[in-house]
Amino acid sequence: MxxxxxxxxxxxxxxxxxxxxxxxxxxxxxxxxxxxxxxxxxxxxxxxxxxxxxxxxxxxxxxxxxxxxxxxxxxxxxxxxxxxxxxxxISQNVGPSVVSKPLDKYNYDNRKNQDHTLITHTLFGYKDETYKTNLVAAATADAPEMKGEEITVRKVPLFMFFYNYVIMPMGATTFSLLAFYMITATYRAMRAKSWEASLLLISSIIILIGQVPIEEIPLIGKWIMGHAQLIVYMSLILYILYAAMKQFFSRNFITCGILSASAALIGVIWYYTPANVDFEAMKSIILNYPNNAAKRGILIGVQLGSLATSIKILSGIEKPYMGGRG
Amino acid sequence: MNFLKKIPPIWLKVYRPVIYIMTLVLVWMGAVNNNKLNLNVADSTGGAYDTIENLGEIRKGTLREYEQKLEQRLQDGDASQAEIDDLKGIVEDLKHNEKGVVLICFDFDAGCDAEMTPQVATILRHCFSRGVKVLINTGGNVMSQPLAQQTIDKATKDGSRLDPPYPTMESGVDYVFLGFRPNAFQLYLQMGESIISAYETDYSGKDLSTMPIMEHIRDFRAIDCVVTVSAYVGAPETWITVGNAKFGKKVILGGGAIGASDYYPFLQSGQICGLLPGLRGAAEYESALKCPDIGSKRMWSQLYTHAFAIFLIVLGNIEYFFSTKKRKL
Structure with a gap:
């Protein structure tokens, strides 16, 4: 049984x-x-x-x-x-107190004269200048409507206190560390060591630039945005010609010829590329075509695999829920 | 160029702290930059914006569809009374909430707050501004609840900055926060049957059946669009399967910048009608809404760090290109 x-x-x-x-x-x-x-x-x-x-x-x-x-x-x-x-x-009324008062004399996020309230935790001392650090509490406390300069004191549930001051900062800190690791990785790992690595490098640079309004960078931003095609195509052509030159000196004339022809082909593609194709358009092309093709292939493969596994489980051939026995 | 052939040993020792400090400085520079950011709205974000903007039309279309279905069933004469009553009920429900009804699903925790909250906050403001009724729930993560509550509290009182502005939104009338229930996939399926029986109470414990907003929102058929903002792999697929494939609803997806690339195939196939890729998606949506907020502000930090990352890639490659000894990394 x-x-x-x-x-x-x-x-x-x-x-x-x-x-x-x-x-x-x-x-x-x-x-x-x-x-x-x-x-x-x-x-x-x-x-x-x-x-x-x-x-x-x-x-x-x-x-x-x-x-x-x-x-x-x-x-x-x-x-x-x-x-x-x-x-x-435990009860929602157990927890540290918060002090609320109107925020009309402060300028938070350039929203002058907005209906915002200033809320500070008594746990950290009630100081006007600490309001910015306590905005998380302000969002949570759901302060009642303020009347004039009226100051109210109310409780923040202890669970929300833990969430706001322990769980949220720790979660955000752990995730934020990734940014530092990733940015050192760009320096150490993203190098044109092979043809495949170079492709990855170029597409990642296009995505990185396309993801932000690069023209807002002082001095060079507008130039970069205005010369997107020049930067991308010239980098590709120069890199291929450099590889072709190396093959030439190694006396691999066939490979050298193929690489030179590739460089010429990229030049032709550049000539026929519409003038309005900038980094954002290139990003969209990468995401919508090569990315989609690869992802769709992976998705279909994974789903077929899941289907096969499901059939095996449903028919009782595999029994992972019984620790593999039976 | 000889100096490039030999990397100074001191640089190899200090490059990590230098990069970390520079990153920190650039993030801070972005955070204190209050200038207006000009952003082009991509098609993926535009699709999401247009869907919310045209919810009224979408609802009218759904109503026409159900009216035709009811007429057809009445003409056929072989439908049961229960089926006819059900169709009459849904037609009646769809005549109310004519600006549309949206279900927003929070599916992220504090770690992804910086990227995700601006997305969902701006969509909430958009819905409130256009008079759309909003149902909010959390997906597979119970820790999304407090974060969702904070975002909702802020968005409900933020109406004065929008065009058209909106007054403070009222829970149970303009929106309802359903909270968390376990087993997301089953729960979504049960919502197709009855939202009230799936949740019974809202996040604060108030009975859903007594709320005015739920009077004409019985099940999925009364919802026009699902917005899922998720940081987890696989979670949006659940909504694509249930919301789009099973119930035929429009699905808008908000995701992290890294994870968003996984969902472009769904956008191309029409299974989702909008995609907000990371902070850029939030900033674009704010631009489309003409209400720049924290998403646009945080884009400055992202802009500076991306520029720094590109500089480091170029620097690393110059170093690699000229180095005589190919250093093992």
Whole structure:
């Protein structure tokens, strides 16, 4: 029974999920089926949450009990799991206070005389000049309508406090670090070491320029934007001619000839390129044609693979939900 | 050119901190730049803007379609009473909210806030300005909820800067924030049956069935367009499958600049009618709306860092080209 029942449940549920795309809507069968399937999966999903929590406590609890290397991190993980869960459960009226007053005398984001309120956390001290750092609280606190110079004090829920001052900055910091790694990677890794690398390099430069209004860069921005074709085509031609020259001195005359012909072909393409094709247009061409062709191929391949795997799972040939056994 | 053949050893030691500090300075320079940014609106963003702008027409088309369907079923005479009642109900629902109804799905967390929030904030303002009713939910990430609540709170009170301006929007009347429920795919399918039974209450715990906004929005058929702003791989596909393929609704997609390239095939095939690629998408949308905000402002930082990245690529290649010993990186 242990071996037969799970594949049967899996197969039946899978077939039901597939059928609902083909059954006519507004039929009793369709509605009953949908209701049953959606309710069941939501219930199962909630159980999944408990299993996840139990697994977290089990793994980190074991690490702490065994004093495994880095067990201190496990203590922090478990402590904050409990603290954040509790802050979500306790009353909305528990939390640090915020002080609100009209913002008419300040100029935030050039929006003078707008109906904005100045809100500061009492936790960090109530100072007028700290208002900018506390705008996150301002957005959250949902301050009531201000009347004149009236100052109000209200509570921010503790969960929102954690979210605004711990989770959001940490999430943003982790993601922001990527910018620094990426920008050093552009210097260290994006080099024209081969023909393929050069293609990647040129297309990435076009995308980088096309993604921003480069003409706004002082002194050279307008020139770059006005000479997009010259920059791209000349770079390509010069690079190919350089490669051809190297082949010539290595006495590979056929390769040299092919490369020279390629350079000439690029020159012809340049001649026939409309004058209004700038970096943004080139970016669109790259995204809409080579990118689309590659992505579509990958997507179709992945979906065919998923279909094959799904059929194997539904028919019980593969049983990943049973840990591969049976 | 001989000096280029040998890289000074000191540079190899300090280049990382130098690049980090320069990046930081450029980001800061962008953040304090308050000049107006001129941006061309790309077709992908324009498609999203036009869809929201023409929601009223789209709704009229849907209404005509259901009226014809009802007429056809009545003429055929083989339809059940339940089916006729259902069609009459949806025709009645579509006659209300004539400016359109949009479902906006938040599917990102704090890490992607800088790129995503400007997109969704400007779309929200656009909807409010045009009198479109807005349903807001969160996708697969429960941590999207507080971020969504903050963005909604800000957008509802931001009407004075738009043309036409709008008063402070009221929850339950002009918009409703549905919050999070587990199992996104199943949930979206259930929304096709009944939005009220899928969510029951809004984010603050108020009963959906008592809200005026939900009076004529029973299921997906009363929604004209789905906007999904997602930072996660695979999440937008769920909306493309459910929103577009199953329920035939217009889908607008907002994504990170890196992930957006994955969705151009869907744009070309017409499965999505608009795509906002990263911060640039948000800034373009703000330009189209003639209401520059934080998206346009943050583009300055992006502009300077992109220019710096290009400079570093050129510098790295010059160094590589002239170096006698091809350094292993």
């Amino acid at each position: 242990r071996n037969y029942l799970p594949p049967i449940i899996c197969g039946v549920c899978g077939v039901i999920m597939m059928l609902h795309f083909f059954l006519p809507e507004n039929t009793m069968l369709y509605k009953t089926m949908m209701e049953w399937v959606t309710n069941s999966t939501i219930v199962v999903g909630v159980f999944g949450l408990f299993i996840g929590l139990a697994s977290l406590v089990h793994n980190h609890g074991n690490r702490i009990a065994r004093r495994s290397p880095g067990w201190g991190y496990s203590v922090i993980t478990l402590s904050f799991t409990a603290i954040v869960a509790l802050t979500g459960i």
